[in-house]
Amino acid sequence: MTEQDVKLNFETMEAGDFKAFVKAMADYITEYLENIRDRQVVPSVKPGYLRPLVPEQAPQQSEPWTAVMADIERVVMSGVTHWHSPRFHAYFLTASSYPAIVADMLSGAIACIGFSWIGSPVCTELEVIMLDWLGQMLGLPEQFLARSGGEAGGVIQGTASESTLVALLGAKARIMQRVKEQHPEWTDSDILSKLVAYCSKQAHSSVERAGLFGGVKMRCLKTDNKRRLRGDIFQEAMDEDINKGLIPFYVVATLGTTASCTFDALDELGDVCLSRNVWLHVDAAYAGSAFICSEYRYLMKGVEKADSFNFNPHKWMLVNFDCSAMWLKQPRWVVDTYYMDPLYLKHDQQGLAPDFRHWQIPAGRRFRALKLWFVLRMYGVENLQKYIRKQIALAHLFEKLCTSDNRFEIIEEVTMGLVCFRLKGSNEINEELLRRINGRGKIHLVPSKIEDVYFLRLAICSRFSEESDSHISWEEVKISADEALAQK
Ligand SMILES: Cc1ncc(COP(=O)(O)O)c(C=O)c1O
Numbered sequence: 001m002t003e004q005d006v007k008l009n010f011e012t013m014e015a016g017d018f019k020a021f022v023k024a025m026a027d028y029i030t031e032y033l034e035n036i037r038d039r040q041v042v043p044s045v046k047p048g049y050l051r052p053l054v055p056e057q058a059p060q061q062s063e064p065w066t067a068v069m070a071d072i073e074r075v076v077m078s079g080v081t082h083w084h085s086p087r088f089h090a091y092f093l094t095a096s097s098y099p100a101i102v103a104d105m106l107s108g109a110i111a112c113i114g115f116s117w118i119g120s121p122v123c124t125e126l127e128v129i130m131l132d133w134l135g136q137m138l139g140l141p142e143q144f145l146a147r148s149g150g151e152a153g154g155v156i157q158g159t160a161s162e163s164t165l166v167a168l169l170g171a172k173a174r175i176m177q178r179v180k181e182q183h184p185e186w187t188d189s190d191i192l193s194k195l196v197a198y199c200s201k202q203a204h205s206s207v208e209r210a211g212l213f214g215g216v217k218m219r220c221l222k223t224d225n226k227r228r229l230r231g232d233i234f235q236e237a238m239d240e241d242i243n244k245g246l247i248p249f250y251v252v253a254t255l256g257t258t259a260s261c262t263f264d265a266l267d268e269l270g271d272v273c274l275s276r277n278v279w280l281h282v283d284a285a286y287a288g289s290a291f292i293c294s295e296y297r298y299l300m301k302g303v304e305k306a307d308s309f310n311f312n313p314h315k316w317m318l319v320n321f322d323c324s325a326m327w328l329k330q331p332r333w334v335v336d337t338y339y340m341d342p343l344y345l346k347h348d349q350q351g352l353a354p355d356f357r358h359w360q361i362p363a364g365r366r367f368r369a370l371k372l373w374f375v376l377r378m379y380g381v382e383n384l385q386k387y388i389r390k391q392i393a394l395a396h397l398f399e400k401l402c403t404s405d406n407r408f409e410i411i412e413e414v415t416m417g418l419v420c421f422r423l424k425g426s427n428e429i430n431e432e433l434l435r436r437i438n439g440r441g442k443i444h445l446v447p448s449k450i451e452d453v454y455f456l457r458l459a460i461c462s463r464f465s466e467e468s469d470s471h472i473s474w475e476e477v478k479i480s481a482d483e484a485l486a487q488k
Contacts, residue, residue, distance in 0.1 A: 012062040021065040022105075028072065029101065033084060037464065041087040041444045043079050046358070052080060081444070086462040086469035090446040092258070092286045093417070093461035097318035103374035104320060112364045115357035118347035124356055127156055127369035134313070134325055134372065137381055138291040141304040144327040146364035150443050154327040156368045162361060163208035163310035163326040165332055168197060168250055170308070171279030172218055173337035174330075175249035178277070192216065197250035200229035202257040202450070204283065210252075217246070227260060227412070227450065229253065231268025238276060238397040250279045255300055256287025259448040260412040260420045260457070263299045270305025282309040285324070287314035287416050290392070293385050299415070307316040316391075316417075317384060319371045320461065331359055391460045392419040393471050398458055401474040407481060411453065417460040421449070423481055425452035429488060433459045436480035443476045 002323050013021070027424065053075050074132040082088060107392030128146045131154025135145045146153030157163045179191045195216040199207045200223050211218025224230050238248040251273060253264040266282065273280040282303065288311020296329050303309060310326040313319040328334065335358040345357070359362045379387070395417045402408045402421050412420040422430045427449075434447050434456055448457050458473065 009050075017065060018370065019254050021069070023183070024065075024069055026142045028069070028449055032077075033096075033464075036082055036085045037087060038213060039077075039082050039471070041084060041085045042081050042438070042441065044441065045079050047460075049281045050075070053078070054088065056147055080244060084462050084464065086442040086465040088461045089474070090444050090461070092315055092319055092459055095314050095316065095318050096320050096321075096465065097375060097379070099374035099378040100318060100371040101322040103370040107370050111368055112367055115363050116266065116345050116347055117349055117353040120367065121269045123365075123369065124353055126367075126373060126382040127356065128153060128354065130369045130372040130376070131155065131325060131327065133376060135327060135374075137384075138311075139294065139297050139300075140309060140327060143304065143329055151332055152327065152329045152455060153331065153354065154325055155354075155356055156332075156365075156372075157310070157324040157326050157360055158322045158362075159206075159324050160204070160283055160310055160312055161209065163308070163324055164204075164207050164252060164281060165210040165213055166309040166326065167213050167252075167279065167281035167310075168210045169338065169365060170328065170330070170333035171197075171250035171281070172214055173333045174279060175247060179247060183326060185445070191247070194245060194247045195481065196246045196248050197252075198237060199252040200227075200254060200257070202227050202229075202259055202262060203252055203254050204258050204285065207254075207283065216250075223262075223264075227257065227262035229264040231265060231272045234269055234270050236261075238272070238278070247275060248278050249258065250281065252281050253306070253366060255282060255284035256290075256416060258286070259450055260455075261287065261416050261418040263415070265302075266300060266306070267302030272300040273307075274305055276340065279308070280286075280306045284305045284309065284311040286312065286315050287383075288325075289313065292381060292386050293388055294319075294416075312386055313372060313375075316388065317375070318379060318387065319375050323368050324325055328359070362463070387463065389467065394460045394465055394467065395458075397467060397470045398460075398474060401470070402477075405478065407485070411450075411455050419458045420455050421458065422453070422455040425451075429484060430454050430456065432484040432487070433480055436483050437476060439477060439479060443473050 025146065068089055083094055100312050112121050112123055113118035117124045132147045135154055142148045145150055157166065175195065176191055192215060197211055197216055197218045199218065199220055199222045202223055203220065208218050219237060221229055221233055232252065241248055251269060253266045253269050255263050255266065270280055291300055308326065308328045310324060312324045314321040314323040339358060356365060366405050397413055399414045402410060407423055408421055409424050411420050423433055431454060434445060437443060437445055445456050445458055447454055
């Protein structure tokens with residue numbers, strides 16, 4: 001066997017091939033995204049559709065990139081739900097932009113693991129700086145930022161769910177230490193069995209799950225008539241629990257709930273937390289991006305009273321998944337409590353810069369700050385603000401179209417890019433309406449239910465969305481309503 005044979009066996013792609021592949025892929029991606037609204041938003045395939053389209057086994061011999069490329073439409077696109085189509089209105093949006101896609105390519109090329117500073121110094125240091133940039137863009141108080149010179153700072157987590165859990169674990173560590181000082185005779189399990197955390201009934205399901213993962217009780221509290229968790233409701237719940245011998249230690253305030261995008265009364269919750277030494281975590285997963293526009297900052301009034309804050313640039317700030325920004329005023333409660341420092345991860349500069357593995361659940365971490373750096377530089381704050389404002393304006397346009405038809409009602413004030421609406425009448429007619437909308441296949445929506453009222457959620461999800469798209473979506477809703485009501 002010649003040296004060349006050996007090389008070919010292992011090295012199936014030469015640099016020249018790679019360049020051609022990337023160029024072809026760049027063309028494909030651009031074509032795909034720029035024409036995305038022409039594709040059927042949800043594919044009409046059934047579970048198991050894929051198996052007949054691919055071989056039973058992996059190929060024994062290498063295939064050229066052109067063969068893979070030729071299969072993308074047939075194998076991949078036939079099963080894609082097009083989240084970036086202006087016809088996609090389900091859930092909340094997930095971000096995508098050209099600068100972030102290219103940054104992910106470079107991240108893939110560097111392919112470092114940033115678990116420690118020495119694992120790739122730039123991976124850690126760019127992240128620290130990007131989180132300072134982002135924090136300033138949002139108007140977060142300096143006490144959250146690394147540039148303030150204290151221990152505080154930001155970190156990129158994978159998801160908002162992880163941030164809620166990390167904050168809960170920090171809060172748990174803090175209360176355990178306090179209670180042990182007051183009651184040295186109590187065991188860890190004595191204390192654990194008394195701990196209680198809180199959130200609103202409207203909090204994301206990941207908050208309840210954080211309680212399960214953390215092994216503590218999580219009470220989901222009722223809200224006021226605007227679906228906001230208020231200070232007095234929270235205080236009352238805590239008093240009740242304290243009377244039962246329990247120990248309140250953690251609350252999650254949601255800014256922009258998943259079901260209908262309402263905002264807990266952060267300022268009130270903050271006062272209660274300060275008076276009771278309870279850790280306040282802010283989950284602004286979706287709506288947090290809007291705080292780069294100063295006119296929406298009233299919704300985060302009281303943020304200085306929080307211990308930790310989180311939002312997802314991977315939702316509404318054009319940074320592809322995953323990029324969930326989290327700030328901690330006192331990361332020591334997470335870093336010191338769950339500290340593991342095996343010899344192979346030690347380095348000479350320890351203590352002079354964060355080793356981010358201590359701030360998160362997994363050990364490994366990708367170079368995600370690159371995506372932020374590319375997006376923030378190539379859009380600039382002003383364009384990101386324009387983007388947020390435009391999407392909110394498109395939601396208001398849909399709201400206006402909806403209110404112009406007296407068969408419909410808006411069931412929640414529209415503050416961000418989400419419109420919650422329904423046909424006046426029963427839940428059943430609205431279920432039928434959604435079945436028809438999604439059944440027609442032109443646009444895609446998901447429902448929600450609050451206090452037994454079923455409604456439809458229309459989220460503006462695509463960076464390509466224009467006014468004409470809101471009109472098209474409204475036409476689809478109207479036609480489906482005509483059909484649903486005629487059938488009734
Ligand atoms: C308010 C809120 N919190 C948390 C999440 C979960 O986000 P992630 O998928 O980043 O965990 C969502 C998802 O939409 C959300 O709306």
